[in-house]
Structure formats: structure tokens, C-alpha cells
Amino acid sequence: MDARPDVIAAEELQIGFVTRAGEPAAIVDRVSLALRHGVSLGLAGESGCGKSTLLLALMGHAKAGLAVTHGTCCFEGRSLFEMPQAERDALRGKRIAMVPQNAGQALTPTLRIGAQIDEVLRFHTSLGPAERRERVLDLIDRVQLPSPAELARRYPHELSGGQQQRVAVAMAVAVDPVLLLLDEPTTGLDVTTQLHILELLRGLADQSGTAMVCVSHDIGVIARLCDEVAVMYAGRIVETGRADDVLVRPRHPYARGLLASIPRLKTGAVPEPIPGRPPTMGRMPQGCRFALRCDHVQDRCRVEMPPLRPLAGGAVACHFAEQLGIWQRPHDVAATALDGADHGAVLRVEDIAITYARPGLLDRFGLGGKSPARAVDGVSFTLEHGEVLGLVGESGSGKSTILRGIAGLWPLARGRIVLADGSDLAGPVDDRPRDVLRRVQLVFQNPDASLNPRRTVREILTRPLAIYHGLTGQAAAPRLASLMADVRLGEDYLDHLPSQLSGGEKQRIAIARAFAADPEIILCDEVTSALDVSVQASILNLLADLCASRGVACILVSHDLAVVRAVARRIAVLYRGRLCEIGPAAQVALAPRHPYTRALVGAVLEPEPGQAIESDAALIEDAGGGPGGCSFRSRCPRSIPLCAQTVPDLLALDPGHAVRCHRVREAVA
């Protein structure tokens, strides 16, 4: 056994502030945890549960306005909050290092990569310039970035998001810290890149025996990276234990709810939301904080706060943990084969191409030089009546651009988009008749941006009613009431401003606004990516229900294959503006044919520890494909010379399943 003291040990740590009413409110409430050397701990929970505040406390920092009000936090036996500032500064970066959430913002834009890594060494070691230079190159190599000498001279903006994150990792491990703090280390990265970063972190930690604490809203990340898990709710740890225990056999009702709300690719089970929302700071219930949302709540829970008590190798804060029975993870649903019936298309997208650059003055006279980059190239698909079609791809694949093209917000360079009755959607929004506009409605990714912050919910929802149905004032009232009921919000919300609503509620309003038009087609652009998983599930369910009950067809764009799989009937996979595979959801998710789809499927992190990585997930990192040929060939582990010469055609395999790959064609022929 390791005789050294715990790397980090928090004892009854409480961090909080005093409310305007003069009452103390704790963001982190009497949390105790201890981490041995080389062990990694994941902190899971909804946003606002105190994860990040706790993480910062572990390096002896409290956010502005917050203070430690009780307990201690010791690093290798020394209290972090009591040691002199200078001592704490010396620890940070050297013994305790942090990888920030968004490396793109954490790196200094005006300093070269080499200089930024060098800064850490200069500050924390006594190495000479030549030795430091060597270490910098060695570090760049260790985080598996290509050609270190050349990369060290680049600026952060010249790197991709994944590469920036690697640089942040290199800076964090520069002087071999014993504790690595990770704040959402892969949020915002593509799934394939995410997998690479996680493998890198895991490898570095194993090599040098670094302990890690990882905060993530994505249980899949924690399952992949961490040995132990602590589930936090409203500032307290409600369950902790080994990852393969907690994530497979959760005991606390909240942990169970959290796990049930995650969409799973393999099973395609419809995720179940946790009803309600966490209690507000300073207005905590007297008893168990989860009591208001718990299915198993009893009288005792409402008056007596359950302590975190040991149970079967872990610890749980629930009075009735033993009585809850064995947890069943959301059961598998049978793969629903497409019924083959012709539902009739509501929308046909025919061979569209969209370019990024709008034509400039010179281009109009044919002087523009090279043709602009194609964001979308030769995409065709149909949307059938009442179905949900998932559109999946990484950032830059053109999935959102297609939606904008359909909505008329971006001009088509080529091709046609036609509605069922033959109305052409190729023209820009300004040229479309009102009735055509009404039939296609958009829901945006971030409801904070898509709802006018200065308009009440009533005003927001009345606009589409006024434009498309001529309903204003009192005449709109019954429709408003039924819309609010449809999205399961009370009518009292009508007089609220968006800033008074939670993220999930805002997105419901955005969905209500789209349905207010009585559309035929709803275009959803990453509608859940700004939301918590527990809320995501309810939004997905709401969307699926509304579309089904009204026979509205929906295109659901997402970077997350598991999200799409939960609600879509068919899935289309995009890579660099081309469709590479389209087919029934279960087939694409379980038996993908295109190498890129296989990589995507392999990179999806299920919230269960110990999954094997599928070989295809180990993609070569994007090297940028040359012109001509298959756009995926530079990353494809199975490419052949033919791939560089011609663009493969979309090949129909089974009914409704088509793939664009030379190798698949070869195999079939």
C-alpha cells in the first residue's frame, strides 16, 4: 500500500456565500472526499450542483464572492486554504495542474505554442533555455502532436480544437504534477477527437501515476477516464464508489435517474428525464435535497437529511438505499425495422450544394479567382411524412448549413429543395410566400440566443400566430394556452422573460414557437446540446411526442449519434458536406457500413466503464483531404488508391440503406 498521505483530502468542506437576506448559502455543502495517488475520480451531476466550485477548491481557489465557511481541504496533508498565498501559488501548475474546458480560450492568442509551454517550465523549474527547449519539444511529442519543432512555432488559432486541447494537456503535465484537475476536458470536441484526448489523458496518468479529478456532464467521459465516481446533487455528494459499481449498479435514486436519462446508442432506449429541477441555492429543503424529485420519497426524507453512509464498498446518502431493489438500466428496445410502406415524402432535397463564401463584388464579374469552398456538396435525401430524420456529423460537416439552406437562410449554389405539393424551397427567405414559410420551422441550438431577451414568452409566441394565422391580442389567447400545455409549461410562464426560465424551459418555448406556426416540417439544430442530460431527455421526448401526434416531420441535427438514435427513424451521416451513409436508425447505429460511420459509432462513449474501443474508432487525425476523390480518404484506415481518384457513388444496400464507399461496393460486388 501507498504510505504517502492522500493527494487531496477534503473534510466537511463547505463553500458558500451569504444571501441578500443574510442567510448563508452553500454551493458545496460539507463534502468529504479523499483521493490516493494515481487514482482518478469523476464528479458527475447536473449543472449548478457545485462540481466546478468543488474542483476549484481542490486547488485552493474559491470563485469571487465565495469563501470556505467550514471544513478543510488538504493537499498531501497540508491545508490549502490556510497556507500562505506564495506557497499555494508555487503548488499550482507544479504539483496541481488544471486542464481548462475550452483550451482555445485558455491559450494566449499572441504567444506561440512553444513559448506558452516554455512559460510553465520557466516558472516552475530551474532548467536552462536549451534544456527547456528540449522539454517543450518532448512534451509536444508526448501529447501526440505532429512535427513538434514546427508546431512550437505556431499560434493557437492555427490549431484545431483537438490540437489546442492537447497543448493545454501538455502545459498541465509539463512539470509532472501529482494531481491533475480536468474541467470538462473534452466538451465541445468532436466524438472522435474526444476519444483521442481521453486516451491520451488516461495514458499519461497511468505512465506517471498522476491522480486525476475530472468534472464532466458526460457520464461517458467519466466512465472512460475514471476509477471512482462521486455523484453530486445540490452541493452534496449523494453517492460515491468505484466507477464499475456506481455506473452499473447505482443505488441513489438521483444517480439512477441521471443514468436513465442518458441516451444509449447500443440499445436505442428512449431516455427518461428526471422530473423537476434542482432546488435553488439558499432555498434548500430541510430534509433530503432530492426529495422533491424522488419517486421513492417517504415522510422521513422530507424532514431528515440522509448522511453519506458506507454501503457495499461505496457510500450513499439515502435513507432507503437498501430497499430500492436492483436497478435495471433502460431496457433494450427491439430494433424496429422500417415497415417498407411508402409514407410519401414531405420534403425532397435534390443534389444541393452550398458554398461558404457569398459572392463578392469581383466574383460577380468573373474575376474572383478560385471557387469558394463547398460546405455542402451533392446532398440528396427525402424526408417522409411524420418521420424524424437524424442528421449526424462532426463540426464542419455541413449539417447545420443544410438546415439553413432548407430554411432559406443560405443560398443554394446548386440543386433543388421541394415540398410535397411541388413548392420550390430553393429561393431565399425573402422570396418565399408566407404559407411556404409557415410549413418549415426552425428550432435553434441555444435558446439563450434564439429567444429575444427583451420579449416576454407571450410576445415571443404571439409573433408566429400573428404572421401566419392573423391571431393577435385576445384572439391568440386560446392558442397560447394550448401551446403552453403542449410543451408542458404552466400558463403563468407567459408573462416571464426568457432570463427567468431555465435552459430546458427556454428550449420548450423555442419549440412551442416553431409549433405555433402549424408546420409540416421542423428543423432542429442541435436543440439539446446546450442542455443538461436530465433535461435533454425531456426535450427529446417532447419533440418526438409532438411530431408523432401532429404528423410533423422533423430533421434533427446533432453531433451525438446516441441522441439521434433515441428518437430518429432514419439516420443520415455527413462528412465534409457529403452524405456518406443513410439508413434506418438501428442499422446505422448497430451495423454501420461506411468507415466514418463505424468510427463515429465506435467513438460514442456509453456511460458504462470497461468498454473495448472498436478498432475503427482509432481514426487518423484529420490531415485535410486534397481535392477530388473521397473526402474521407485521408483519415480512412481502409483507403485504397481508387479513393483518391473518384468520388464514390451512393450505393443502395438494403431498402432504405445506402453507403458512399468504394470498399463497401467492392465487398458487395
Added chain:
Amino acid sequence: MTASAAPLPPRRRLLPAWFRDVFSRPSGAIGLAIIAVHLAIALLAPLIVPYDFAAQDSKAMFADPSAAHWLGGDHLGRDVLTRTLMGGREAILVSTMATGLAVLWGGLFGIFLAFAGRFVDEASMRMVDALLAIPWILFVMLFVAGLGTGMGVLIPILGISYGLSIVRVVRAAALDVVTRDFILAARARGERRSVVIVHEMLPNVFDTLAVQAAMTWSWMLLGFSSLSFLGFGATPPTPDWGLMISDARSAMMVSPWPVLAPMVALSSLIIGINLLSDGLAKALGVDRMKKAAV
């Protein structure tokens, strides 16, 4: 924590929330009080002044304050108190109306430019830059020299020239709003451009516009008084602060009251307006958004 538990108070009250916010701050409340006193005096002055503003009394020439003339008399023997109380009427009227004009055209044009294509935007902004490079007082004097003084000339000229800087500020604020998704959503919905400007944009640049309006008002007041001081504003014998200071400054060492009284009046009003704009900025700025989020 952004999550908040129901029930929340309804939004609409007798006075909008931001107005109550302005009132509840010391700077805003004091500013509003000073402005209110000035407005009341300006409105009621003809009823409360002890003398006719043009009446000359040779015995009161350069007189020190006395029971008959509380603030003494000027070089023509006119009552300084009367003239000071009356002296803000034209300045306040002209500056308020010109500010309204400046805010109206500057605000709408600024938002329009944020929408307009690159070419229109660039061309207009360079023109605004060029006009801003000319000292405004020359600009105004040029027109006044050609068209004569009087409110019919001064209000439009001042309104147009002071609106230029509002265009700049509002355009910058609107450019930030125009990229947000709710504007895209409005376009996708098929809203007319005028509806987008008034319904979606204006409420979001209102903060900037309100603060800018208050600041413009105080500059405008100072500007009009400077014009009067130079002889391009109010025409004698109209009592006007700028004009009074100009008339009395040569005898300032002998008889300071005819200079001091209008100075105090003018600066107190300007301080009041500046306090109000400070209160507005605080009430409408980040503080308000924060409050809504808690």
C-alpha cells in the same frame, strides 16, 4: 444558479422595472430631482418672477444682492434673479427637442446600418466619420450664418450634428445583436425588416440608446449655451444663460452675480442630467440582466 423557483412577480407594473431601478439609486434619484426642479422653474418662471425680464432699472445697475434684487442687477439694471429663472427656458426647450431628434434619427439609422449590407454600412460610416471630424461648432455656425438663428434652424441643425455620434454607438450595439439567433429566427419567420428593427432590435439596443440620449442631452445643453455665448444661439433681449454670461463677463470683477447665477443654474442642470445618465447606465447595464437571472 440560474434556476429559480416559482412564483416570480409579474413583469408589468405601473412604471417599468428599469425606471424604478433608476429611482432607487442615489445618482439616479438626485439627478431626476435636480432635473424636475429645473423643469418646474422653466415652466412656472413667468408666474413667479418678481420683475419683467427686460425691465431696466438704472438704480439697480451692477447692484449687489439686496432685498429688492436678491441676486443683484446686471449692466443694464435688469433683475438677475428674474433673468436666471427665465434663462433656462429656451435652452431646455431647444436641447430637449434637438436631443429627441438626434436620438430618433441616430438610433434608427444606426440600427438600419447594422442590417444594411457591407457596402451601405461602410459608405455611411466613413461619411459619419468625416462629418465627426469637423468640429461641430463650426458645422453649426456655418448653417446658422446661412440660415439665421431661431429654433426652427437650431433644433434640426443641433439634432442632426449630435445624432452622428449616436449613429456610431447604436450601430456598434446593434451589430452585436444582429448576429444573434433570434434575429435569424425572425428572418426565417418572414418578418418585415421594419418589424425586425422595431420589435426585435430596438428593445435590445434600448439600454445603449437611453444612456446615450441622456448624455447627448447634457452635451446639447452645453452646446446651445456655448452658441448663445458666441452670439449664435438665443437672440437678445431673451434671457438665456449663455447670453447672460457673455454679456456680463466684461464686468465680472466688479459685479460677479450676473455671471455666477446663470453659471450655477447651467452647471446644476448639467450635473443633474449627468447623474441621471449615470443612474440609467447602472440600472440598464449588466446589473439588470444579473438581477433577472438570479
